[in-house]
Amino acid sequence: MFNAMAVLRCLALLVLAWWVDGLADSGMVAALVHPRFFPAVSLAAGALFFLALFQCRRFTKPEKLNAWSIAGLLLILSPVLVSAVLPVGYLGAQTIEKRGLTVAPAGEYGGAEAERFSRNDAEGVIEIREENFAAALKEITHDNPARHLGKRVVISGMVHRDKGMRDNQFAVTRLLLICCAADAVPVGLICESEDGCPVAEGAWVRVEGTLEEGVYMQRPLTILKVTTVDAIEPPPQPYVYPPGAYRPE
Amino acid sequence: MAEFAVVFISIFVEALPFLLLGTLISAVVAVFVPDDFIARLFASRSRSALAVAVSAGFLLPICECGIVPIVRGLIRKGAPVYAGVAFLLAAPIVNPIVLASTYYAFPDNFAITFLRAGLGMLIALAAGAFFRTFYAGNPLRGGMYVLPAACACGRHHGASCQGSGRPGLLGKCGDVMLHAGDELIEVGKYLVVGVFLAALLRTVLARETLLAVGQGDLTSVAAMMFFGYVVSLCSEADAFVAAAFNYYFKAGALLAFLVYGPMLDLKNTFLLYSVFKGRFVTTLIVVVTVAVLAAAWLVNILAGEATAHV
Numbered sequence: 287m288f289n290a291m292a293v294l295r296c297l298a299l300l301v302l303a304w305w306v307d308g309l310a311d312s313g314m315v316a317a318l319v320h321p322r323f324f325p326a327v328s329l330a331a332g333a334l335f336f337l338a339l340f341q342c343r344r345f346t347k348p349e350k351l352n353a354w355s356i357a358g359l360l361l362i363l364s365p366v367l368v369s370a371v372l373p374v375g376y377l378g379a380q381t382i383e384k385r386g387l388t389v390a391p392a393g394e395y396g397g398a399e400a401e402r403f404s405r406n407d408a409e410g411v412i413e414i415r416e417e418n419f420a421a422a423l424k425e426i427t428h429d430n431p432a433r434h435l436g437k438r439v440v441i442s443g444m445v446h447r448d449k450g451m452r453d454n455q456f457a458v459t460r461l462l463l464i465c466c467a468a469d470a471v472p473v474g475l476i477c478e479s480e481d482g483c484p485v486a487e488g489a490w491v492r493v494e495g496t497l498e499e500g501v502y503m504q505r506p507l508t509i510l511k512v513t514t515v516d517a518i519e520p521p522p523q524p525y526v527y528p529p530g531a532y533r534p535e
Numbered sequence: 536m537a538e539f540a541v542v543f544i545s546i547f548v549e550a551l552p553f554l555l556l557g558t559l560i561s562a563v564v565a566v567f568v569p570d571d572f573i574a575r576l577f578a579s580r581s582r583s584a585l586a587v588a589v590s591a592g593f594l595l596p597i598c599e600c601g602i603v604p605i606v607r608g609l610i611r612k613g614a615p616v617y618a619g620v621a622f623l624l625a626a627p628i629v630n631p632i633v634l635a636s637t638y639y640a641f642p643d644n645f646a647i648t649f650l651r652a653g654l655g656m657l658i659a660l661a662a663g664a665f666f667r668t669f670y671a672g673n674p675l676r677g678g679m680y681v682l683p684a685a686c687a688c689g690r691h692h693g694a695s696c697q698g699s700g701r702p703g704l705l706g707k708c709g710d711v712m713l714h715a716g717d718e719l720i721e722v723g724k725y726l727v728v729g730v731f732l733a734a735l736l737r738t739v740l741a742r743e744t745l746l747a748v749g750q751g752d753l754t755s756v757a758a759m760m761f762f763g764y765v766v767s768l769c770s771e772a773d774a775f776v777a778a779a780f781n782y783y784f785k786a787g788a789l790l791a792f793l794v795y796g797p798m799l800d801l802k803n804t805f806l807l808y809s810v811f812k813g814r815f816v817t818t819l820i821v822v823v824t825v826a827v828l829a830a831a832w833l834v835n836i837l838a839g840e841a842t843a844h845v
Contacts, residue, residue: 299716309548318545326552333555337716340709361724364731365547372540380538386742391778465772467545468737 290351292344298359299338305366307331309374317376319466320527376524379488382446382459382472389457389502390427391420391473411494414441416521420462420473420528426497427475431508439510440494441475442518445485450503451476456483458493458510463525470525476502479512492516543734547727549769550600550802554726555719557601561608562715566707574613585663588618589656592626598770599627599797600726603806604718607675616674621663624823627770627797628655637793640774647774647786650834651793658794658826665822674815725809729802733767736801740765746783752835755788756828763796770797787835795827 309315310328319327403412403422414422426434443458451457459474477483477493478500485491493515500509577584597605606623610616627633629652641647745758759780768776773796777789799820807816 295716295720298720306548306551315548317541318548323549323552327548330552330555333559334719337712337719340712341716343709343713358720358724361727362720364727365544368540369544372537374541374544375537377538377541384738384741462775464775465769466549468542468549468734468766469768469772469776471775471778 289345289347289349291349291355292341292347294356294359296338296341296345298363299334299341301363301366303331303334303338305369306334314374316523316525317374317467320463323465377461377467377470378524379444379446381461381470382444382474383448385470385472387446387448387457387459388471388473389476389507391424391462391471411438411440414439414475416460416523416526419443419460419526423473423475427508431499434497435499435508437497438494439497440492441510442490442492442521443474444520444524445483445487445489445491446472446474447483447487452478454478454480454482455502455509458491460526461524463527476500476507476509477512477515478509479515484515485517490518490520492518539734539738542737543731546730546734546767546802550726550730551723553598553601553769554604554723555715557597557604558715558718558722559711560597560601561604561718562711564605564608564612565714566710568612571613573609577613577615577618584615584618585621585660585667588621588663589625589629589659591622592629592659593631595626595630597626597630598633599800599803600806602626603803603810604722607810610675615667616670617663617667620666620819621659624662624798625656625659628652628659628794633770633774633797636771637774640778647789647793650786650790651774654790654794654827654830654834655797658798658823658830661826662819662822666819670815670818674811676810676812722806722809725805726802729767729800729805733765733801736765737767742780742783745780750784752785752787753828753832755784756791756831756835759784759788759792760795760824760827760831763792764800766796767800767802768796773797785835786838787831787833790834791827791831794831795823798823798827 306327309318310324310331315324315327403414403418403425426439441458443460446457446459447455448457455476455478457474457476459472461470462473463470477495478498479495493510493512495510495512495514497508498511500507500511502509602623606619609622610619634648634652637648637651638645740762745762763773766776774793777792780789780792804816804820807819811819
């Protein structure tokens with residue numbers, strides 16, 4: 287007696303394990319969930335493999351082949367099928383538009399980074415990096431705006447424009463991934479330049495300028511008075527993962 | 536389209552490890568805990584049962600996907616239904632990881648964290664009390680337990696799978712793996728349907744739409760409850776999303792989102808319907824929805840004209 291249903295269950299679990307493991311292996315998992323979940327994802331792949339293995343104990347027990355159960359297995363594998371048709375990638379300009387820009391993030395995104403940024407009174411240009419993107423923006427626009435006025439900073443991100451902006455304003459944004467891509471929050475610094483925004487929506491730029499008092503959506507807000515805008519290649523990790531950053535290898 | 540696919544897969548990949556953990560815990564309970572152990576535990580302590588169930592949430596860091604199979608396992612082993620309900624509703628909110636992340640999302644407004652835990656416990660208690668008073672019977676689907684016909688336990692399944700044909704600890708561990716696999720497939724397919732719909736709505740809904748829906752004391756609460764329900768975020772992350780609405784909504788609306796979302800959302804509704812009988816789940820949804828709506832509305836009225844942002 288050969289139990290085809292148990293074999294199918296075993297195969298479904300194996301395919302799922304292989305797919306999850308593949309996401310973790312290829313690094314595409316970084317487009318989906320925060321790096322702190324990577325161990326959980328890898329463990330899940332391992333656990334699925336074991337669960338599949340133990341289904342073998344049923345291979346010789348009698349069981350009817352059931353259309354509903356087979357449909358259920360296909361349903362559980364539907365994320366695998368979807369990813370075969372539409373390969374996993376990073377969210378971009380469309381998502382920023384839809385979810386709406388947050389210009390003065392109030393959350394806690396790594397106190398140490400904010401502190402380090404805040405203390406950095408060096409002459410010259412301070413770089414807002416992936417590691418402190420959210421923390422620095424919070425410090426500049428929300429926690430201590432007055433302390434940072436007049437500082438020269440450089441920031442990289444995706445260009446975004448929305449209805450609340452003046453003609454000479456645009457935002458340099460990144461998506462903050464807190465847990466998974468469903469909750470990614472667009473955060474950005476409002477930039478102001480005499481010539482308006484020189485590049486297209488969704489393009490990646492590196493902007494240098496001076497922090498000044500400005501107005502956005504009829505509210506006072508620290509903005510970046512632009513001196514230079516350079517188009518850049520999108521970075522390998524377009525999201526930022528507060529606190530800190532994720533750099534594979 | 537591409538955005539939808541990414542969101543769909545990301546919620547699934549995020550939820551999968553936690554659903555696996557839930558099914559493993561549930562399978563351990565099924566195989567190792569004696570049949571009447573939990574029933575006896577609760578028998579003499581029905582007064583404090585609700586408080587125990589709600590407090591248990593503080594100890595078990597499990598979110599709304601993992602909790603469903605665990606509660607089923609506990610009820611199957613004789614835990615009272617009302618205690619199961621209270622545990623189901625409280626655990627995804629009061630667990631330490633969720634409270635810590637809420638605090639991190641609202642560092643300058645501790646009231647949000649405090650009220651989230653407080654309202655969460657209160658509503659879990661109220662719903663538990665409701666079910667203790669008005670609900671009798673077995674809420675589990677398919678009588679007590681249905682396993683695939685060919686469970687290799689080697690026993691005929693009555694109340695639950697108690698032991699295996701194979702002796703010893705190793706045999707029992709094998710049973711755990713077998714049952715966890717079954718349960719993952721059984722509830723996993725409902726999770727996929729829920730995740731699919733949640734991703735669809737998450738992709739379609741814009742923040743502006745929500746803002747247009749309601750700014751009033753009651754309409755803002757309803758709008759944020761709807762949002763929390765359909766986007767089905769993990770309770771560990773939802774506070775950061777709520778923080779993005781900080782400037783636009785009053786405290787009651789944010790709290791409604793933070794309390795209602797973990798208790799009920801699109802993806803776990805499908806899980807609930809897969810495990811519990813339809814009428815039971817519908818009653819649960821109505822009770823929780825009314826309770827959260829009323830509580831959050833009250834917060835909005837008491838908070839006066841001040842916005843949530845302090």
